[in-house]
Amino acid sequence: MDKQEIKNVILEMGARARAAAHALTILSADKKNEILRAMAASMREQEAAILEANAQDIAAGESNGLNAAMLDRLRLNHDRIEAIATGIEEVAALADPVGEVLTEWTRPNDVHFEQIRVPIGVIGIIYESRPNVTSDAAVLCLKSGNATILRGGSEAIHSNKAIAAALQSGGEKAGLPANAIQLIPFTDRESVSVMASMDQWLDVIIPRGGKGLIETVVSLARMPVIKHYDGICHTYIDKHAEMAMAVAIADDAKTHKPGVCNALETLLVHRDIAADFLPQIAEVYKSKGVEMRGDESVIEILGSDALAATEEDWDTEYLDLIISIKVVDSMAEAVEHINTHSSRHSDCIVTSDGDRAQLFMTQVDSACVFHNVSTRFSDGGEFGFGAEIGISTDKLHARGPMALRELTSYQYRIRGDGQIRSKNATT
Amino acid sequence: MDKQEIKNVILEMGARARAAAHALTILSADKKNEILRAMAASMREQEAAILEANAQDIAAGESNGLNAAMLDRLRLNHDRIEAIATGIEEVAALADPVGEVLTEWTRPNDVHFEQIRVPIGVIGIIYESRPNVTSDAAVLCLKSGNATILRGGSEAIHSNKAIAAALQSGGEKAGLPANAIQLIPFTDRESVSVMASMDQWLDVIIPRGGKGLIETVVSLARMPVIKHYDGICHTYIDKHAEMAMAVAIADDAKTHKPGVCNALETLLVHRDIAADFLPQIAEVYKSKGVEMRGDESVIEILGSDALAATEEDWDTEYLDLIISIKVVDSMAEAVEHINTHSSRHSDCIVTSDGDRAQLFMTQVDSACVFHNVSTRFSDGGEFGFGAEIGISTDKLHARGPMALRELTSYQYRIRGDGQIRSKNATT
Numbered sequence: 041m042d043k044q045e046i047k048n049v050i051l052e053m054g055a056r057a058r059a060a061a062h063a064l065t066i067l068s069a070d071k072k073n074e075i076l077r078a079m080a081a082s083m084r085e086q087e088a089a090i091l092e093a094n095a096q097d098i099a100a101g102e103s104n105g106l107n108a109a110m111l112d113r114l115r116l117n118h119d120r121i122e123a124i125a126t127g128i129e130e131v132a133a134l135a136d137p138v139g140e141v142l143t144e145w146t147r148p149n150d151v152h153f154e155q156i157r158v159p160i161g162v163i164g165i166i167y168e169s170r171p172n173v174t175s176d177a178a179v180l181c182l183k184s185g186n187a188t189i190l191r192g193g194s195e196a197i198h199s200n201k202a203i204a205a206a207l208q209s210g211g212e213k214a215g216l217p218a219n220a221i222q223l224i225p226f227t228d229r230e231s232v233s234v235m236a237s238m239d240q241w242l243d244v245i246i247p248r249g250g251k252g253l254i255e256t257v258v259s260l261a262r263m264p265v266i267k268h269y270d271g272i273c274h275t276y277i278d279k280h281a282e283m284a285m286a287v288a289i290a291d292d293a294k295t296h297k298p299g300v301c302n303a304l305e306t307l308l309v310h311r312d313i314a315a316d317f318l319p320q321i322a323e324v325y326k327s328k329g330v331e332m333r334g335d336e337s338v339i340e341i342l343g344s345d346a347l348a349a350t351e352e353d354w355d356t357e358y359l360d361l362i363i364s365i366k367v368v369d370s371m372a373e374a375v376e377h378i379n380t381h382s383s384r385h386s387d388c389i390v391t392s393d394g395d396r397a398q399l400f401m402t403q404v405d406s407a408c409v410f411h412n413v414s415t416r417f418s419d420g421g422e423f424g425f426g427a428e429i430g431i432s433t434d435k436l437h438a439r440g441p442m443a444l445r446e447l448t449s450y451q452y453r454i455r456g457d458g459q460i461r462s463k464n465a466t467t
Numbered sequence: 468m469d470k471q472e473i474k475n476v477i478l479e480m481g482a483r484a485r486a487a488a489h490a491l492t493i494l495s496a497d498k499k500n501e502i503l504r505a506m507a508a509s510m511r512e513q514e515a516a517i518l519e520a521n522a523q524d525i526a527a528g529e530s531n532g533l534n535a536a537m538l539d540r541l542r543l544n545h546d547r548i549e550a551i552a553t554g555i556e557e558v559a560a561l562a563d564p565v566g567e568v569l570t571e572w573t574r575p576n577d578v579h580f581e582q583i584r585v586p587i588g589v590i591g592i593i594y595e596s597r598p599n600v601t602s603d604a605a606v607l608c609l610k611s612g613n614a615t616i617l618r619g620g621s622e623a624i625h626s627n628k629a630i631a632a633a634l635q636s637g638g639e640k641a642g643l644p645a646n647a648i649q650l651i652p653f654t655d656r657e658s659v660s661v662m663a664s665m666d667q668w669l670d671v672i673i674p675r676g677g678k679g680l681i682e683t684v685v686s687l688a689r690m691p692v693i694k695h696y697d698g699i700c701h702t703y704i705d706k707h708a709e710m711a712m713a714v715a716i717a718d719d720a721k722t723h724k725p726g727v728c729n730a731l732e733t734l735l736v737h738r739d740i741a742a743d744f745l746p747q748i749a750e751v752y753k754s755k756g757v758e759m760r761g762d763e764s765v766i767e768i769l770g771s772d773a774l775a776a777t778e779e780d781w782d783t784e785y786l787d788l789i790i791s792i793k794v795v796d797s798m799a800e801a802v803e804h805i806n807t808h809s810s811r812h813s814d815c816i817v818t819s820d821g822d823r824a825q826l827f828m829t830q831v832d833s834a835c836v837f838h839n840v841s842t843r844f845s846d847g848g849e850f851g852f853g854a855e856i857g858i859s860t861d862k863l864h865a866r867g868p869m870a871l872r873e874l875t876s877y878q879y880r881i882r883g884d885g886q887i888r889s890k891n892a893t894t
Contacts, residue, residue, distance in 0.1 A: 061832075062806055062830065062832065065829055065830055065832070066826070066829060066830060145851065147849070147850075147851055151840055151844060151849075153850060153851075160862055160863070161832065161862060239685075243862050243863070244862075244863055258666075258689050259689065262685050262686065264691055264692075264861070264863040264864075265691075266863075282885075284885075285884075285885040288885060288887050289885065289887060291887075292887035292888055292889050292890075293887075296887070296888050296889045297888075379489055397882070399493070401878075401880045402492055402493060403489065403492055403493060405488075405489065405492070405588065406878070407878065407879060408878070408879045408881060409878060409879070409880050409881070410881045410882075410883075411880070411881070411882045411883070412882065412883050412884055412885055412886075413578055413881050413882065413883035413885075413886045414886065414887045414888050416887070416888035416889075417578060417881060417886065417888060418881075419894075421893075421894035422574070422578075422888070422892065422893060422894055423574075423580060423879075424572065424574055424580075424893070434691070435587055435588060435670050435671075435876040436587070436670070436671055436691040436693075436863065436864040436876065437691075437863040437864040439876055439877055439878065439879075440878075440879050441879075449862040449863065449866055450866055451828075451833070451834065451835070451836060451866065451867075452834065452835045452836070452850075452866075452867050452868075453828045453836055453838070454835060454836070454837045454838070454840050454844060454845075455824070455837075455838045455839065455840065456837075456838070456839050456840035457712075457839055458709075458711075458712040458715060458716065458839055458840075459839075459840045459841065459844065460715050460716060460718075460719035460720075460723070460841045460843070461719055461723050461724075461841050461843035461844060461849070462719050462723045462843075463719075465849065466848075466849060466851070467846075467848035467849055
């Protein structure tokens, strides 16, 4: 297809998605849940077709030289399809955010105001290899009353098509409006820029993938983009920290699952307790094979157990068993370091002093700030949200773990009995 | 200055604004209010300097051929400066949104979560001629704990500088952090694109002005943009409308102040009551000099009192004593017309049937939907917000009248007593 054809196809999908979004506004919570359960059933029914499509992607991936980890992310099997179906049923069981009255009040002229949670409308999602995102994202958007236009990566195109077809056909049997879930059936690069340009149809765009993808979308998009950037997370061990707790938290945050965005990357230690704390955590880190990169003060205390950190280390998300460590003279220095180097995702203070913790939390400009809790709890599931679409590093609209509520907007509904401004103004 | 110099100056302002934003996070509500009152006093003290600067702008405007309306928007005098100062004092009297606990909960592992309202950080505001925006915008941002970088229009540059200087010097005496309010001291077009590019320093950008300005910012900006587009507002007179109320609302919404964004532009009338309603409203409109442009059914009923509407009329914000009128066969047709042609700002239904009103409100995809109330109440003051920075036509973050709350973000503060994910996970 040439650029113009790609553009025409996607623009038509946009117009159809808008119509679907309007149709979705009047579906009851029960109806949406019925549709979701039908989708889950359809996923199971169409397992053979999905696995066959997936085998095509795997074969193509192998001949294109994808590495083992990439092939694993791409691969579906019975258990993974069952997990997708179960995930859909779990979303059906969550409370419907739509229709919630956020605030209401009456003005002196008896005009009554309600602020009501409503769907956003049409959500564009651009993602990379994992085919389960096709279902996860579409289902969360549907539960919150939104139409979706999905654009997956080329490696998973057959799997994505099969999953989207299963969702759509299962959903339609239960009353899903036509075109509520649409997958762009090709993966030309041009499709990203067409999506990013059509702000008449897409209310928001969510890139799920690496920094390169996010950067591309940000530079092209005319509509709001909800970004999920890196997690350069810090833990600050205050001079009033309890040692055993500090060691346990610094251990857990770094080593429990080092490859995820809420893992610890930089440890900041107050000078007053550095000589006590650092050897203790170093012992744990050494036993677990964590490479330590410290500033001069750290090297003084740990000797050859630590390498010398460079300036670049403070801005690096290792996603690996590597940690940068810095000794600070004060909490203010820790806050300053975090506000300069953090990706504003999740940062922690370990201290027994509640007032200092409060000041730290007020000053640290991050989505999630933890006091005496591992940053590994920066997660929609651990927040109790039931399912998450990601962790937003943005400050507008959605910040931190993004779940159903963050996939909604609001509308003011104003009721009266004939009030006109020329007679009933209050200002 | 060449492009590189402009860029350097503005990037430095951005870095300073970020530092100011961090300093603002720990100011108490009382301190901010003290600063605001000092700014108001400073505006009054520096009246002579401001008027002198304004005289330069007026002289330049006259020699550049600005028309009378534009010169009027630009002109300051004692009363207008007093109004700016009073406006600042009114903002000081409003409740501080920062620190509000939006939600809080405890998980089974005793980890406690708080969602707290916090400042956004650094807000960029790009605006056109009125110099009072310099104060209005900076003051609302400050009250909500944000630093601002202001970029006004070239016509008002001297006035803007004098006002910003008065705010800054008055505020500093009372403890305003340095660089909390910065005005870009030149108006080269390049400054807009530099602001739009510096997402490391600006958390959001708010263009206040015409469609051209907003379009430019949208196409360039890497950070979220909160847009205040047109108001193509509709009023739908249902078949169950009370006639006197319908006439009064259609009159008020169109004629009370036709040049504003919440004024009525298109009237939709149910066919069952068209022959009754249209002659009544036409009589009012004729007496007030409103030009009516109708579809065929309207012309049939009103004859030569109405002109024939073209397709373009349904997408036009007249901001004038002109109205387009269409007869619809059903409420569904009215909803469809509105969702196709409305700017999603403010739309109204007049009906005595509460269920139909509820369905209309659920289906109309606009920021504000009114039932038996004139759309002219779509206004921060009439909502009771005290002061507004504009009416957002966006759906993310801020929708409808934007006031102090909409100038904030939130942060999760998570407290525990040593919980680690490897031991205390709940999922």
